[in-house]
Amino acid sequence: MLDSILVWFRRDLRDDDNAALAEALRRGRRVHCVFIFDRDILDALPSPADRRVDFIHRSVGELDAALLARGGGLIVAHGRAGDEIPRLGRQLGVDAVFANRDYEPSAKARDAQVAAALAAYGIGFESFKDQVIFDGAEVLTQAGRPYTVFTPYRNAWLKRLGGDDLAPADAAAGGAGKGALQAPPAALAGLPTLAALGFVPTGLDRLAIVPGMSGARALLDDFRGRLGRYHEQRDYPALRGVSYLSVHLRFGTVSIRQLVALAQAQVRQGGDAAAGAQVWLSELVWRDFYFMILDQFPHVVGHAFKREFERVEWESSARADADFSAWCAGRTGYPLVDAAMRQLAYSGYMHNRLRMVAASFLCKDLGIDWRRGEEFFAAQLNDFDLAANNGGWQWSASTGCDAQPWFRIFNPVTQSERFDPQGRFIRRYVPELQNVPDRHIHAPWCMSVAEQSACGVLIGRDYPPPLVDHAAARTRTLARYGVVKDADDKR
Template sequence: MSSALVWFRRDLRDFDHAALFQALKNHRRVFCGFVFDTEILDGLPARVDRRVEFIHASVLELDAALRARGGGLIVRHGAAREVVPALAAALGVERVLTNRDYEPAAIARDEAVAERLRVLGIGFERFKDQVIFEKNEVLTKSATPFSVFTPYKRAWLATLNAFYLKPYPVEQYAANLAPPPPGEVLPTLADIGFVPTNLAEVGIVPGMAAGRRLFDDFQKRIGRYKTARDFPARKGVSYLSVHLRFGTVSIRELARVALATGGEGAETWLSELVWRDFYFQILWHNPHVVGASFRPEYDRVQWDDAPALFDAWREGRTGYPIVDAAMRQIAHCGYMHNRLRMIVASFLTKDLGVDWRLGERYFAEQLNDFDLAANNGGWQWAASTGCDAQPYFRIFNPVTQSEKFDPDGSFIRRYLPELARVPDKYIHAPWTLPPIDQKLAGCEIGKDYPAPVVDHAQARERTLARFAVVKGAD
């Protein structure tokens, strides 16, 4: 009886799973494994991490789902490049199958695993699962990678057909699942060196069932997505990003439903899924973006060494309410609305003149849905250093952005209670409230809430001067 091991990573589900399907279809005994990789975990800044708790809870749910089908998870805690080959050898499998990862560090890890398995005489296969299109599947007419989104999206849609959205029917071959060897016990969160977070308190529920509930709820609202998605105080987005990140939902199902639903809301949401593929292929073809500008000439831009301003941004005390509320949100729950991500990234780079890499790194530490490709792409877009980026001379005004997307200050007041009694007219720029009215509102600028750390108009001029070294590049 041929046997195989499926190595789960960022695909924590037992349905529509490429590697699991291929293993079950082609082998009579299929073991399932997951590794809490110490090479990743040891690099985290703290032992309190919502993502680790999300993964751990999702792993527990996945194990229960696999056991219900006759299998189960073998879970290890250690360096994956060592643990996976050792486990494969101990199980006596012929092949290890997994779904492809596109990050440079993950690619290097997988190559190391492949080599160790080769020495052991064990095969190693990787499959496309977390994207609709990968690598060279969508190219320009001259067979080169796209670097501008709109033509990429047109080519993406032109290439799409039912084949790419077809689910993998894992259930048809579930009888080939093998249970874990006797004595296997799943580690607790404490066993892998972490402690519980406020994940439940902030309403983030891990696992496949939670992902399903969110998607079912979003389908009722998807028609309003185009008009509601930019307003952080509204329930306008899907809230599925963390589930997409860890694969507790299927990207194929999401895209399939969006296409079948139709209408401007579903079409706009599908565009967001295309953006996700776009950034994955950017990272794949341009690994230099990890730590450097997509457009090398933009590495000539001289950013300010301003730790005090960076700390004010990070801690939500810049004096600009929409920025501060967003930064307090991410610190509290690890989530930030996409419109707010653009606003705070623009503010850090264009108003404060701070290197985008510092902001990118902070988001990498805080975001529940942190994904290197999208995070890097988003920050380089805002900083005007990336592909298809916001031109450097188009600079978000934090006050007008606030007025447009949080008109009555509902979001601001949720995270800045010190501004609760500030009138709507002044909520976006409370320093303009007359001193007597500040006292009446219980919010004296400079005492109860900080004065602006920079003047936006002056900061805009400094940014235009800063980018003079690349003038004409846009």
């Protein structure tokens, strides 16, 4: 039994089913809690109007209130985590700092630095698995290596999954509650305002984004009734077919164990909801898969997982820069791509099907390096997660593990016709096409000038013509990737 433990909250902003908190309450007599608004992260953000910081700030406030109701509270600091955690550990006289594991290379380096600094003061550092179901060496091939193909990984993951893996952390820790949460010392109490952190409100209420554990619970309650239709509706952006929990998973205001347990229970129960739950469970396994890839193959940050694709020659002209700017602004002339990019700009969210369509268009229609798109999404997405964002972009660019084959190229028009057949989503975000009939909404440049006039939208004046001809772009892309594959085949 340790006398005093400091729990360092990071991307786990909840007081229930939290592995580090549960272990601290089981093993420590007195438990302090802290969250650091890390300047190493915040100072690099380009705008004070960052929805993620707003979301975190409000979620931290809710976490503080929850801990207060349990007799404790949250110390909130604004500084470099590498400095603040050792300083607080020493100031509070703790025996150890507990935190839930992070798998990003920069986070792993930060934690190693913090652990070393704490050790100099005789303070321990322990990390726990919390944001994934399995990590490290828990799911390996028969040869003892990490998987690089999803389907066998998923099969091994599901085979290994047992009830203990999904037990709430409080129960898995043997019944948390032996230790007592501590209120912050008076000098360390209080949540700094968003303004004090250098940021401004971003209209989350206007976007119907509810931060914190309460927001996650509301979304999950809503999704339960739709889970059975997930497999039928998840690819249609105009429908409310997905859970919308991604930002809550990103910041840990909901437990991944809870979500997997829900999906698994529905699958086992059978009936009408089982098919949807099975597909959703597979998507949750993809999430673990990408975390594993990032953890085991950190070279994916900034580099192709398949190293031969480092030799792909991407477009790098002034024309490519102009095309990239048009893509960012939702002005490509392809309505579904533009609607997706405008949804992102407006809300910080993009439907998963549209992430694939938009990414494929950038890499395989415009021939622009996937890393530029990855960086743009990283700056815009509320739910930005390095593992998933990198994995998704490398899948679309065919440079990643188990990626879309390089010769498979999404057609933005047929994708639009299939997944937004009436153009409901397009009209929501590209209002200049509001009056275009369904038969032309996916390729409005095919209308005659008379038809364009009748719809009140002239291509080239009110809405841009296509940046590229898809058929011609496809030919160029096959040649671009083919050079790399031919070189490999001849080796």
